[in-house]
Amino acid sequence: MPALQDLILAGNRVQHHVPVPRAVVAPEIWTSATERLAEDHWTLLDLWGDRGTVHMALLDIKARYRGVISLECPDGRFPSVGRVHPPAIRLERAAADLFGLLPQGANDSRPWLDHGQWGLRSPLGDPMPASSESTRYRFLESKGENLHQVPVGPVHAGIIEPGHFRFTASGETIVRLEERFGYTHKGIEALMEGATLDRASKLAGRTSGDSTVAYAYAFARAVDVALGLEIPGRAAWLRVLMAELERLANHLGDIGAICNDAAFPLMHTHCGILRERVLRVCDGVFGHRMMRDQIIPGGVANDVSAEGQKLINSMVVEIRERFPDLIDLYDNTASLQDRTVGTGHLKANLAKQFGAGGYIGRASGRDFDSRRFFPYAPYDELNFEVPLLQEGDVNARVWVRIREVEQSLSLIEQILQRLPAGPHGVEISQANGPREASVLVEGFRGDIHVWIKIAEDGTIQRCHLRDPSWFQWPLLEAAIEGNIVADFPLCNKSFNCSYSGHDL
Amino acid sequence: MFLVLLLAPLLTGFVRKMKARLLRRQGPSMVQPYRDLLRLMRKEVVLADNASWLFRVTPYLIFAATWVAAALVPTFATGLTFSWTADLIAIVALLGSARFFLALAGMDVGTGFGGIGSSREVMIASLAEPAMLLIAFSLALVAGATQLSTVAAFMTSSAVGLRVSLGMALIALVMVAIAENARIPVDNPATHLELTMVHEAMVLEYSGRHLAMIEFASFLKLLLYMSLIACVFLPWGLVTVGSGPEAYAVGLVTYVGKLLIGGVLLAFFETAIAKMRVFRVPDFLGAALMLALLGTLLLFVSRSL
Numbered sequence: 185m186p187a188l189q190d191l192i193l194a195g196n197r198v199q200h201h202v203p204v205p206r207a208v209v210a211p212e213i214w215t216s217a218t219e220r221l222a223e224d225h226w227t228l229l230d231l232w233g234d235r236g237t238v239h240m241a242l243l244d245i246k247a248r249y250r251g252v253i254s255l256e257c258p259d260g261r262f263p264s265v266g267r268v269h270p271p272a273i274r275l276e277r278a279a280a281d282l283f284g285l286l287p288q289g290a291n292d293s294r295p296w297l298d299h300g301q302w303g304l305r306s307p308l309g310d311p312m313p314a315s316s317e318s319t320r321y322r323f324l325e326s327k328g329e330n331l332h333q334v335p336v337g338p339v340h341a342g343i344i345e346p347g348h349f350r351f352t353a354s355g356e357t358i359v360r361l362e363e364r365f366g367y368t369h370k371g372i373e374a375l376m377e378g379a380t381l382d383r384a385s386k387l388a389g390r391t392s393g394d395s396t397v398a399y400a401y402a403f404a405r406a407v408d409v410a411l412g413l414e415i416p417g418r419a420a421w422l423r424v425l426m427a428e429l430e431r432l433a434n435h436l437g438d439i440g441a442i443c444n445d446a447a448f449p450l451m452h453t454h455c456g457i458l459r460e461r462v463l464r465v466c467d468g469v470f471g472h473r474m475m476r477d478q479i480i481p482g483g484v485a486n487d488v489s490a491e492g493q494k495l496i497n498s499m500v501v502e503i504r505e506r507f508p509d510l511i512d513l514y515d516n517t518a519s520l521q522d523r524t525v526g527t528g529h530l531k532a533n534l535a536k537q538f539g540a541g542g543y544i545g546r547a548s549g550r551d552f553d554s555r556r557f558f559p560y561a562p563y564d565e566l567n568f569e570v571p572l573l574q575e576g577d578v579n580a581r582v583w584v585r586i587r588e589v590e591q592s593l594s595l596i597e598q599i600l601q602r603l604p605a606g607p608h609g610v611e612i613s614q615a616n617g618p619r620e621a622s623v624l625v626e627g628f629r630g631d632i633h634v635w636i637k638i639a640e641d642g643t644i645q646r647c648h649l650r651d652p653s654w655f656q657w658p659l660l661e662a663a664i665e666g667n668i669v670a671d672f673p674l675c676n677k678s679f680n681c682s683y684s685g686h687d688l
Numbered sequence: 689m690f691l692v693l694l695l696a697p698l699l700t701g702f703v704r705k706m707k708a709r710l711l712r713r714q715g716p717s718m719v720q721p722y723r724d725l726l727r728l729m730r731k732e733v734v735l736a737d738n739a740s741w742l743f744r745v746t747p748y749l750i751f752a753a754t755w756v757a758a759a760l761v762p763t764f765a766t767g768l769t770f771s772w773t774a775d776l777i778a779i780v781a782l783l784g785s786a787r788f789f790l791a792l793a794g795m796d797v798g799t800g801f802g803g804i805g806s807s808r809e810v811m812i813a814s815l816a817e818p819a820m821l822l823i824a825f826s827l828a829l830v831a832g833a834t835q836l837s838t839v840a841a842f843m844t845s846s847a848v849g850l851r852v853s854l855g856m857a858l859i860a861l862v863m864v865a866i867a868e869n870a871r872i873p874v875d876n877p878a879t880h881l882e883l884t885m886v887h888e889a890m891v892l893e894y895s896g897r898h899l900a901m902i903e904f905a906s907f908l909k910l911l912l913y914m915s916l917i918a919c920v921f922l923p924w925g926l927v928t929v930g931s932g933p934e935a936y937a938v939g940l941v942t943y944v945g946k947l948l949i950g951g952v953l954l955a956f957f958e959t960a961i962a963k964m965r966v967f968r969v970p971d972f973l974g975a976a977l978m979l980a981l982l983g984t985l986l987l988f989v990s991r992s993l
Contacts, residue, residue: 517960
């Protein structure tokens, strides 16, 4: 059996694709890669379309190697990956909607992002006017006695994003959950085409509001490596500082929100206070609560003053003081533990198959963190642990978050102590011919994959952003099976996948 | 009778305020429930196309039944205008029929949530109602009557003493009260998550004055249970028939004081505990049923227990 490296060597290496290789391969190699995926030797990192080409990013965990293979399909058809490797199904359906690339042999030919509202079909491939007849979206069937369906959404109570959930339940037990998304499709990939780096960076930062730093960071890193920019040390450290502050704020919010869904608002308010503390410090230091548009290609937008560092430091000290009490409260409230332990169990083999990132994978025994696995500066110089649990239930996902909060606090302290002096950015050099890059950046939900192609004139020719939720949403469907309907909000919150990042 | 109407929203407002303060939030004003009711009364009613007459009639039925039931409880004095008409069993029956109609209305429109809510509510009721009846029997065995005024009068007298059976009945009654009023840990009155709701899921389709009636009925129900616990188990300060106006004033003040204490305890309890899984609720209510049963049994074994 060939290793991933050999497979890429067998193809036509594409020039100027950094930092990992990309090869245009023959259909046979594509199919054999598909089989290797189905046998769980490799992990699918991403699958996306382009005009007349389909790309697939692959990861070989054992060999610590990743690469991109591309298949040219001038007739708009390619051998389906989802046929044997389910994690690819939704990505294929999205590629079919956007580019009109049809996966051959796929089991599911329903549209995914296209709800028939665009007035166009395959807007990024060869746009065609949409057929006027509206086709009903058919949900998967469940057969059996005494089954009833509960449709939830897309409009929900409370302040959450839109998404439709179709439950089939037998009494209170969920037999099947099917999700339908695409309600927040903003056309980011279409807007990216021909955008200047400055505009594209802003667009990337608006993909998913709670991960704006992670997206801007991922995009900026892709541009940096594509153009071969040397990022000054201070800029690299400040980027990581923001990424960890974002992780800290989001995890604090999540821990509280999970408890709130078990009707325990005490944790929610206390965690909310801590999260608000982080956001206010970010506002004071960076000028924006969520630190939007702070990371730009070439460095960061603003330097952090000595006072700003003091502000962050005092916030870290305060959270370190108050957070342990909250952990005790969580751990010692029996009624709360009763809800979280054993609920929404995600099997380890599924987490592995889908390449689940972030706390979802790490709570189900998948030891992957792109900060550790493909370390980017300055994570290679910082000390941190990647928490790993095997239980895979709601409780485990809470605990991974708790441990990650502690790690983020320690990372922020280390960064503040060792922050190098120097400039906080460099001028962006003009692209010298077409450049491509594929990078992974760890957001709070997991690894975000960004693939960009910069044209000769320095604008973006094609940019693809893959949210970790692409592989996490399907796992929610699996984890909820056999649970009771009333536990869904709790499980859903413990996954906390992104709607906006997924719908793009 | 009108006293309960006036006090009920205030009690709910007070419990909400207490819970908010415990969470370090400012919380809405205590008179907010009155404003909510007024606002709902002024709003138009949005009805589902397939709603039947039952759906429209139910809110008034529920309100009427709950109001009558609440008026039957001797709040601050025995022998109030209404209390001679019916006894504890009638209260249980009134509340039961109110629930029956609510569950029907929940299923009437045919939405998934209404059905889920009704099925959960009935599951809870099937255990809570027998427990409530058994509590009534225990009390009747001790006091020799199911008439609440008589029970309350007997409880104030020195003939009672400390009794195991009454202790069990008290615990059982508190548990039933929590379940009946859709409080944490059985249901969460403040949730927005449709899938976890019990009571709220049934009334999701209601709006305008219909919703006002149902909301008012649940305010009344909370007051009813709290008054019931207060009058039966903490009867001190209850005014007996024929006392002067000063005694009535004192009785009223003690009654409000008891409600305040009840509200504070409820808020503390709800803040300190998370909601239980839906399938744990039968265990919880099963315990209430067993306690009530044991209380009654003990009384049969020995009248002095």
